[in-house]
Amino acid sequence: MDAKEIFEQWKQAALPEDLAEQMAELGGDEKWIEDAFGQDINFGTAGMRGLLEPGTNRINVFTVGRVTEGLARLIDENGEEAKKRGVVISFDSRYNSRELATHAARVLGAHGIHVYLFDDLRPTPELSFAVRYLHTFAGINITASHNAKQYNGYKAYGEDGAQMGPENADRLFVYAQKVEDIFSVKAAPVKKLRAEGTLQLIGEDVDEAYLAKLETVNVNKDMIKENADKLKIVYTPLHGTGKMLYDRAFRRGGFSNVVPVPSQAIVDPEFPTCKKPNPEFRDVFNPGVELANEIGADMIVATDPDADRMGACVRTDKGDFQVLTGNQIATLMSYYLLQNLKGSGKLTPEYEIVTSIVSSALPFKIAKDFGIKTKSVLTGFKYIGEEVDRMNREGDGKFLMGFEESYGYLFQAFARDKDAMQGALMFAEVASYYASKGMTVFDGLQEIWKKYGVAYEITRAIEMPGIGGQKKMAELMSKLREEHLSEINGAKVLKIEDYQEQVTVENGEETPLTGFPKSNVLKYFLDDETWVALRPSGTEPVIKAYVGVNKADIATAEKAAESYQDAISELLK
Numbered sequence: 168m169d170a171k172e173i174f175e176q177w178k179q180a181a182l183p184e185d186l187a188e189q190m191a192e193l194g195g196d197e198k199w200i201e202d203a204f205g206q207d208i209n210f211g212t213a214g215m216r217g218l219l220e221p222g223t224n225r226i227n228v229f230t231v232g233r234v235t236e237g238l239a240r241l242i243d244e245n246g247e248e249a250k251k252r253g254v255v256i257s258f259d260s261r262y263n264s265r266e267l268a269t270h271a272a273r274v275l276g277a278h279g280i281h282v283y284l285f286d287d288l289r290p291t292p293e294l295s296f297a298v299r300y301l302h303t304f305a306g307i308n309i310t311a312s313h314n315a316k317q318y319n320g321y322k323a324y325g326e327d328g329a330q331m332g333p334e335n336a337d338r339l340f341v342y343a344q345k346v347e348d349i350f351s352v353k354a355a356p357v358k359k360l361r362a363e364g365t366l367q368l369i370g371e372d373v374d375e376a377y378l379a380k381l382e383t384v385n386v387n388k389d390m391i392k393e394n395a396d397k398l399k400i401v402y403t404p405l406h407g408t409g410k411m412l413y414d415r416a417f418r419r420g421g422f423s424n425v426v427p428v429p430s431q432a433i434v435d436p437e438f439p440t441c442k443k444p445n446p447e448f449r450d451v452f453n454p455g456v457e458l459a460n461e462i463g464a465d466m467i468v469a470t471d472p473d474a475d476r477m478g479a480c481v482r483t484d485k486g487d488f489q490v491l492t493g494n495q496i497a498t499l500m501s502y503y504l505l506q507n508l509k510g511s512g513k514l515t516p517e518y519e520i521v522t523s524i525v526s527s528a529l530p531f532k533i534a535k536d537f538g539i540k541t542k543s544v545l546t547g548f549k550y551i552g553e554e555v556d557r558m559n560r561e562g563d564g565k566f567l568m569g570f571e572e573s574y575g576y577l578f579q580a581f582a583r584d585k586d587a588m589q590g591a592l593m594f595a596e597v598a599s600y601y602a603s604k605g606m607t608v609f610d611g612l613q614e615i616w617k618k619y620g621v622a623y624e625i626t627r628a629i630e631m632p633g634i635g636g637q638k639k640m641a642e643l644m645s646k647l648r649e650e651h652l653s654e655i656n657g658a659k660v661l662k663i664e665d666y667q668e669q670v671t672v673e674n675g676e677e678t679p680l681t682g683f684p685k686s687n688v689l690k691y692f693l694d695d696e697t698w699v700a701l702r703p704s705g706t707e708p709v710i711k712a713y714v715g716v717n718k719a720d721i722a723t724a725e726k727a728a729e730s731y732q733d734a735i736s737e738l739l740k
Contacts, residue, residue, distance in 0.1 A: 170205040177204070177221055180350050183228060185263075186221045193220070202633055209637070210234060210340045212333050212547060216311050216320035216707060219262055223349070226311075226319045231267045232352040234321060235274040235307070237343030241335060242280055242304055249304045252326075253281030255369070257294040258309040259473045260407045261319050262436045264288070268309045271321075273354035276365045286370040288434065290408045290474030291322070292586035293377050297369070299328040299581065300376055310473040313445035314707075316438050327556065328583035329549035333684070374412065380581040381416050384592045387507055390603060391421040391595075397602040399464035400595060401455045403428040405444040406435040407472030412588065420592045426462060428455045444471055446478025446574055447626075449490050456480065456488050465607055466598055470587040476574035477590035481608045493574040494527035494624045495612060496594060500576065501530040502615050503597045504567055505537040516540065519564040521554045523547075524666070524683075524690060525700045525713040526572040529615075529622035536619070540564055545666065545686045546702060548575055552583035572624060572713070622717050623724035627732050628709040629739050636708035643710065643739055644703060647689055656734035658693040665689055697731060701739075710739060 168176070178190060193199045203222030208215050208230055215234065217226045242249050254275055258268035265288075272282045283301055285294075291308050298306040306324030314320070323331040323339065331339070346352060360366035385391060402417070402425050404410040410432055417425045431440050431454055438444045441451040446469040455467035459482070467480040467488070480490045491499075501520055508514040519540035520530055531541045544550035551569035558564040569577045575585025578593055594608075601611045631639050644667075651672055652660050663672040666688040670677045690700040700713040714731040718724035 170201045170203075173204040173223060174200045182221065186227060190221050198633075206637075207344070210336070210343065212330060212336045212549065214320060214322040214330070216314060216318060218317050219319050226267075226321070228263075228267060228270050229349045229352075231271055231309075231321055232274050232354065233346045233349050234323075234339070234343045235271040236346050236352045237339040237341070238305060238307070238323060239275050239278040239280060240342040240345075241339050242275075243278060245304065250278070250280045252302060252304040253283065254305045254307060255283040255285075255294065255297045255301055255303045256307045256309075257285045257289040257291070257297070259291075259311075260288050260434045260436055261309075261311060261316070261472065263319060264309045264436075267319065267321075268307070269357065270354060271307050271309070272366055273357060273360065274352060276360040277353040277355040279365065282360070282366045283369045284366060285373075286368045287411070288408045289411060290470075290588065292475055292582040292584055292588060293373065293412070295324060295328040295582040295584040295586075296377050296380065297373050298324050298326065299583070300373060301369075302326075305331070308473065312473050313443065313471040313476060315443050316436060324584075327552060329552035330547065330584065332549060378412065378415055378419060380579065381588055381592060382419050383581075384578050384589045385420055385596045386504065387511075387596065387600075388421060391599050394599040394603040395421050395595070396424065398422070398424055398466075398595070398598055399459075399462055400425045400598070401428060401459045401462070401464045401467040402426070402591070403431040403451070403455050403467065403469045404474065405431055405441065405446070405451055405469055405472055406433060406438050407444065407470070407474060409470035409474040409587065410434055413470070413591070416588050416592065417595070420595065422592075422595045426458065426464065428458055428467075430454050438472070446471055446476055447490070447493070449480075452480040452488065452490060459488070468591050468594060470591065471574075474587045475585045477576065477587035477594065478574050479594055479608075483609050484607075489609065491612075492624060493570070493572045494529070494622070496574070496590070497522070497568075497570040497572075497576065498527060498529050498533070498615060498622075499597050499608065499612060500570075500593050501568060502533050502611075503600055505533065505539070507600075509537065514539070515565070517563075517565045518567045519554075519558065520567050521551045521569040523550070523571045524664075524688065525626075525702065525711075526570060527622050527624050527715060528698075529619060530570070532619050532622075533615070539567065545683055545688070546571065548577070548585045549583070551577060552580070555580045555583070572626060616721070620717060621719065621721050621724045622715060623721065623728050624713065624715040625728040625732055626714075627712045627736070628704070628707070629712055629736060630709050632708045640703045640708070640710055644687060644689070644701070647701065652691065655691060655693060655699055655738070656731050658695045658697060660691050661694050662692040663689065664692075697727070699731060699735065701735070712736070712739070
């Protein structure tokens with residue numbers, strides 16, 4: 168059926184009131200019909216994300232029901248033991264999150280699959296922890312992470328607590344596609360599932376276990392005890408799930424001078440204080456900066472609505488505030504951890520830092536200086552988790568930290584997704600360390616740059632919306648593969664790494680690129696020590712453009728990175 172036929176089918180269906188109202192409001196727009204009903208919403212290893220609207224290419228009770236039916240059939244094929252282990256489900260503060268989570272529980276329950284459902288919103292990393300803690304077969308989190316208020320999403324997790332791997336994610340999607348009638352997916356009544364014990368509510372029991380694990384993140388508790396009182400930290404959960412645990416986590420970590428931003432500590436799906444609740448944007452920190460100036464705080468820590476990303480804004484030597492990039496935060500934390508290990512006589516070559524192929528190279532330069540291992544993996548925290556498992560299995564390394572440029576950090580692998588609460592605790596420890604030396608975090612970053620040089624990175628999401636967006640993205644990536652660019656922004660391309668075709672192109676010669684699963688990523692290395700990477704998003708209609716430059720000072724670096732991003736935007740028009 169084409170988009171119009173499917174739209175008419177939806178018009179005849181018994182829709183919830185909110186979806187029926189949206190159908191009436193938006194149904195006069197043919198472009199909207201084509202976009203909303205012209206394809207099924209994409210489901211990959213990062214799950215699915217989309218607008219909260221009617222349609223097969225949207226997030227609603229029916230698309231969530233169909234995907235969950237796919238998960239249920241995947242569990243069915245793994246037998247009774249898998250059904251007994253079951254699924255744990257959490258949700259964030261967005262519109263319909265609780266309702267969609269409950270519906271997913273009902274669909275699984277109709278298959279006789281045991282479900283653990285959180286009693287209220289919880290951070291994504293706690294869901295990852297809960298999968299491992301409860302030994303479930305899978306996990307579901309209803310969240311659109313840092314997207315704007317119009318969106319929601321669905322993340323599926325495997326039994327290791329990482330986002331579901333490609334093999335099971337593909338099988339899940341195949342099963343979901345076999346659902347011929349999206350309106351016929353069975354969902355058992357909540358009361359029935361509760362009465363028979365199939366649906367179990369969880370909350371404080373898992374909170375306590377997760378908080379106990381968070382106490383293991385900080386590495387120098389004596390130093391924190393001596394210096395934490397010198398800090399005043401402003402914290403904002405950006406209207407999201409960080410609100411649930413931040414106070415207990417900070418206090419149990421030894422940080423008592425943590426003040427929430429009142430306007431942003433209200434759980435609100437409208438996210439009224441920011442356009443996008445994303446800690447990479449300066450505007451989300453404005454209320455925090457105002458509070459920090461009032462109380463004399465030197466830093467603001469922000470977690471996104473599902474609390475897997477952590478950003479920070481710090482006072483500079485000029486007295487104003489600077490939003491740090493995810494790479495800069497990772498640089499500060501890696502340097503501190505290595506300094507601490509060296510100072511305590513515990514530094515050994517077995518330690519390893521793991522990061523993505525599109526993250527900063529500066530922590531690797533620092534790691535080399537301290538004589539420890541490094542490992543690059545594909546984008547997606549599950550790949551960092553896989554490296555942790557490999558080290559544990561083969562006994563050839565000690566996990567120090569994992570990070571992604573998109574504000575994701577992990578230090579203790581009791582969770583297998585990026586964990587903003589772990590990041591916040593470690594960043595507070597870094598601030599305590601610099602306070603012990605009479606320095607600010609900003610001073611510390613300047614010190615690192617002076618020693619190792621300035622590495623600066625910018626990521627842009629180049630939007631390609633609409634029904635034709637996916638096609639355009641595919642065509643552009645195909646064209647770039649054929650062309651083998653020789654220069655970008657006037658700089659000569661020395662080497663191209665193609666993670667889809669798994670080849671390295673250098674001096675016109677192709678050699679195998681090994682050690683990585685296939686992924687639709689192109690990375691260019693230029694003759695001025697700049698690198699550029701292009702990666703279509705798996706959950707949004709955007710091509711992510713990454714640029715990393717190495718320059719003598721930050722002003723030159725920022726200007727150069729912006730120039731490269733402008734050149735890439737032109738290239739992808």
